[in-house]
Amino acid sequence: MTVDTLKATAVDKIPSDLEGMEASMVHLLALIDDIYKYVDDVVEGRVDPDNKIGKCISDAVGSLPKLPSSAFDKLVNDSLQDHLLLLYLSSITRTQLSLAEKLNTAAQIL
Numbered sequence: 001m002t003v004d005t006l007k008a009t010a011v012d013k014i015p016s017d018l019e020g021m022e023a024s025m026v027h028l029l030a031l032i033d034d035i036y037k038y039v040d041d042v043v044e045g046r047v048d049p050d051n052k053i054g055k056c057i058s059d060a061v062g063s064l065p066k067l068p069s070s071a072f073d074k075l076v077n078d079s080l081q082d083h084l085l086l087l088y089l090s091s092i093t094r095t096q097l098s099l100a101e102k103l104n105t106a107a108q109i110l
Contacts, residue, residue, distance in 0.1 A: 016087075017086070017087075018080075018083055018084075018087070021083070035057060038053065
């Protein structure tokens, strides 16, 4: 990714945490799919193997923590629940501030 790519990217609004996480997961899955296709093509002999790419894939896989899928699911679910709780609390806070503002306005009128 270059600076020009970043400059050319325009967004209508800043994504929320959940939207950002969703976009990151979609991008990550696309990258994993590309790697899977490359490895499959190399194994089937459709593409000549590239040692540099193989080393990068090996390094990436080797850097992953050794977690059972249940522990990984728990981490993701806990993080998601934390984000949802923050969204709920921020919504309650906005509602409370709106009510306080309306009550303050009403009290000033009377």
